[in-house]
Amino acid sequence: MDTFQFLVFDYILNTYGVENVFWIFYGLNLVLSIIAYKLGFARKLPLVKSIVVYILLLVGVYIITIFSTVMRMPSVESLIVINLVLAIYRTRLHFQRKAKNRNTSNV
Structure with a gap:
């Protein structure tokens, strides 16, 4: 079960090494969180509120x-599943x- 649960983590760790693993995961988490936000919330927000949401996403991620x-x-694996479910729902x-x-x- 450990090999499936940390599939992305182990792949990135083996491919890119330990030096930049945090920033790679930060980028992955940020992109996947933005996609989940866009898929999950259908309402358009005003510009200032959108900027606040994205700043909070940067900090939260x-x-x-x-x-x-x-x-x-x-977290990356969970975000992938969340995005798949939301994409199926929106479709x-x-x-x-x-x-x-x-x-x-x-009629």
Whole structure:
């Protein structure tokens, strides 16, 4: 079970070494968190609120990366699963809305 749980961590550690593992994980966590935020929240925010959200994401992801690298918690793997689930949900929602609009326009 340990090999599956830390699949991304072990791959990055073996490929890039220990020197830059924190910043690689910070980048991965940040990108995956931004994608999850975009997929999870459909409402558009004003510019100032969006900037505040992204600044808080930068700080929060830094803390998550500490847990991910020092304590070896599977945050990257969890974010990948979260993004997959949200992408499936948004795709199904899109097709349902498209079918509903098509049915209401035909009536």
